[in-house]
Amino acid sequence: MKVSTMAEMMAAGTKPEVLFWVGCAGSFDQRAQKITKAFATILDKAGVVYAILGKEEACTGDPARRAGNEFMFQMMAYQNIQVMNAYEIKKIVTTCPHCFNTLKNEYPALGGNYDVIHHTQFLQELIESGKIKISDSNEWKGKTITYHDSCYLGRANDIYEAPRKVLESLDIELKEMRRCKSKGLCCGAGGAQMFKEEEKGTTRINMDRADEAIETKANFVASACPFCNTMMTDGIKNRDEEVKTEVLDIAEIIAKAIQ
Amino acid sequence: MEFISGIVFSILSVIAFYIFGKKLLTIKRNIHLGRPVELNDQPIARWKNVFLLALGQKKMFRNIPVAVLHLILYVGFIIINTELLEIIIDGIFGTHRFFKPYLGALYPILINSFEVLALLVFVACLFFLSRRNILRIKRFLSNDLTGWPKTDANLILAIEIVLMGLFLLMNAADPSVNFIISSWIKPALSNLDAHQLHTIEQTAWWIHILGIYGFMNYLPYSKHLHIVLAFPNAYYASLEPKGKMHNMVAVQNEVLYAMQPELAPTNAAPPEKFGAKDVMDLSWKNLMDAYSCTECGRCSAACPANSTGKLLSPRKIMMDTRDRLEIVGKNIDANGQFEDDGKSLLNDHITIEELRACTTCNACVEECPVSISPMDIIIELRRSLIMEDSNAPSEWNGMFSNIENNFAPWKFAPDDRDAWTKQS
Structure with a gap:
């Protein structure tokens, strides 16, 4: 697909409405790349003029900072802010709640001030403004979907409604897990846990969460974070359910539902 | 009589x-043995918290x-x-x-x-x-x-x-x-x-x-x-979004001076201690948190690490901090000032395994009825482990070097960052 970079736009003398911050998972992880492509497809269909940083994008530093490595975080932040400020970035949308949190809450103290929104909020805006239209005969209609709250959207930033509103626009049955919203159970990936073995315990966090998702008997688990997606997929796979519950990002669900 | x-x-x-x-x-x-931190801004929002959270016991009503x-x-x-x-x-x-x-x-x-x-x-x-x-x-x-x-x-x-x-x-x-x-x-x-x-x-x-x-x-x-x-x-509860971590200005400046040496002051003071090894390295709010803790355990019940059998218990983090602070206080009472007792909050009270289990999910912070952040202490101790002791699990060291060399936590070629645009 044709996706412009900021450098290309700059060379052409144009500016995007919004920068799509893809994030490391969205860029490199095979599963998360599908989410990235689904979201880019939606942006195209909605006629949003967007760009990516492409090769100029680098890790926000979130996992390093949460592991305790402030030096590495500051180095990455410095680099990213230099790049974005040079392009005079005003608005950013990202499909990763960790990138979202860092860009929105932590970069301002370092001189990076942008209007940052998560893709579920952006999707809500697109739906409400009519820029994308949900097909009346969309394939999710009548299905049961449970939404797994990402900690970095939910508790970290109090975003509970946008992802739910987007899902509800599909005419589906939204079934909540036992622990949801501000009580939602973590998938186990945050705080740089994604990049190490879990500590010794009686079970894995993602297995516990997968059990809660399976309990709802939903047809699909909707996620809004590439890391949650991986953890939930692994957890459910490990439970070897007869009925395979598929874990999909909200962007993937919407991409298949719009006219 | x-x-x-x-x-x-x-x-x-x-x-x-x-x-x-x-x-x-x-x-x-x-x-006040804790590090200074300014928490006097936005008095209206702060009084609102006193009314809702303390007087009104909002969190209890969960x-x-x-x-x-x-x-x-x-x-x-x-x-x-x-x-x-x-x-x-x-x-x-x-x-x-x-x-x-x-x-x-x-x-x-x-x-x-x-x-x-x-x-x-x-x-x-x-x-x-x-x-x-x-x-x-x-x-x-x-x-x-x-x-x-x-x-x-x-x-x-x-x-x-x-x-x-x-x-x-x-x-x-x-x-x-x-x-x-x-x-x-x-x-x-x-x-x-x-x-x-x-x-x-x-x-x-x-x-x-x-x-x-x-x-x-x-x-x-x-x-x-x-x-x-x-x-x-x-x-004095934090009014920031819970996802926001406290910025380390000393480290920020170190990086800035490394990138732009012309900005570095000629008589720069040596950098402070990084992160917290002992209670004195925590903020005074962290220490007030420790004394405010009523050991109800709502934090630990909600903690994904604790509920899956890991050693970490946010409640224990608070109890350990108070215990250590009491020891330090008695040490000062006896000696006039703190005499090194060869012990610290990190290692002697809170172990590395506990700290490593935290997913920074904020469930403990969300649950606490008296506005405590156990996560803040966990993160400060982690900072000390990494930046003072270079103590990280090997996978994290790998992740750090990937970020440094490949600009991503995994070992992918930075040039492939936009490879997804060329896939069908």
Whole structure:
């Protein structure tokens, strides 16, 4: 697909409405790349003029900072802010709640001030403004979907409604897990846990969460974070359910539902 | 006789308040051993938190039945204690029910409402005692509470039960009054003569007030200190989004000067210690958190690491911080200033394995009814582990070097970052 970079736009003398911050998972992880492509497809269909940083994008530093490595975080932040400020970035949308949190809450103290929104909020805006239209005969209609709250959207930033509103626009049955919203159970990936073995315990966090998702008997688990997606997929796979519950990002669900 | 008892009572009162005040000042000093941090902005939002979280106990209402019982204890405590004013005046001046003639018809209404509350408190305490000791609730069975903390919790409830009992007995044994609840006890005292009744009333009065003084002085050593500190702790609670981590300006500047050496001051001070190894390296708010903790364990019950059997327990993080701070405080009391005792919060109280299990999900912060952030302490200790001790699991070292060399936590070629655009 044709996706412009900021450098290309700059060379052409144009500016995007919004920068799509893809994030490391969205860029490199095979599963998360599908989410990235689904979201880019939606942006195209909605006629949003967007760009990516492409090769100029680098890790926000979130996992390093949460592991305790402030030096590495500051180095990455410095680099990213230099790049974005040079392009005079005003608005950013990202499909990763960790990138979202860092860009929105932590970069301002370092001189990076942008209007940052998560893709579920952006999707809500697109739906409400009519820029994308949900097909009346969309394939999710009548299905049961449970939404797994990402900690970095939910508790970290109090975003509970946008992802739910987007899902509800599909005419589906939204079934909540036992622990949801501000009580939602973590998938186990945050705080740089994604990049190490879990500590010794009686079970894995993602297995516990997968059990809660399976309990709802939903047809699909909707996620809004590439890391949650991986953890939930692994957890459910490990439970070897007869009925395979598929874990999909909200962007993937919407991409298949719009006219 | 009344004159002497007035003197004795006055002296005891002064001693009780003196010891309590002195201990509070010690706690204040201990809290200020923490790093300075400015938390005085946005007073309106802060007062709102005091009203909602401390006075209104908003977080308690995440579990309504327990919240109602706790509210009874809380309202009972505040309202019944207004009666203390009369008790203290009576004690000093040898008067008997000092306010009675002045308040007229209002007096029995007040005492009747105190008595109803006292009964409710009595019942709520009995319920909480049995809930703690008979019902098998995971957060009360946890090893965090083994030993003194479990006794502390039971002792508080037992003392409240005794104090309420004494208050009702004192009223029952007073023939000059007849109140709604204590009148139920009166039949049991009907065989006693006026002198015996007077002795019972006086004894109940003395044990009640001395019990309250004792309880007051027990507070600073107990988890029950939250009844005082919940209020300032709500005021100073973070107003930032919970996902935002505190920025380390020293590190920010180090990186800035490395990138743009022309900005570096010529006489730059050596960088501070990175992260927290001991309580003095934490912020004063972290330390106030530790003293505010009531060890209820809502944090640990919600913690994904704790509930899946990992060693980490946010409640233990808070209890360890308070324990260590008390040790440091006593060290200062004994030596005039802190003498290195070769120990620290990190390693001697909180182990690396505990810290490594945190997913920074903020569930502990969300649950805490008294605005504590255990996660903040975990992160500061992690910073010390990584930046002072270079102590990281090998996978994290790999992740760090990937970020440094490949600009992503995995080992992918940076040039492939936009490869997805070329896939079908």
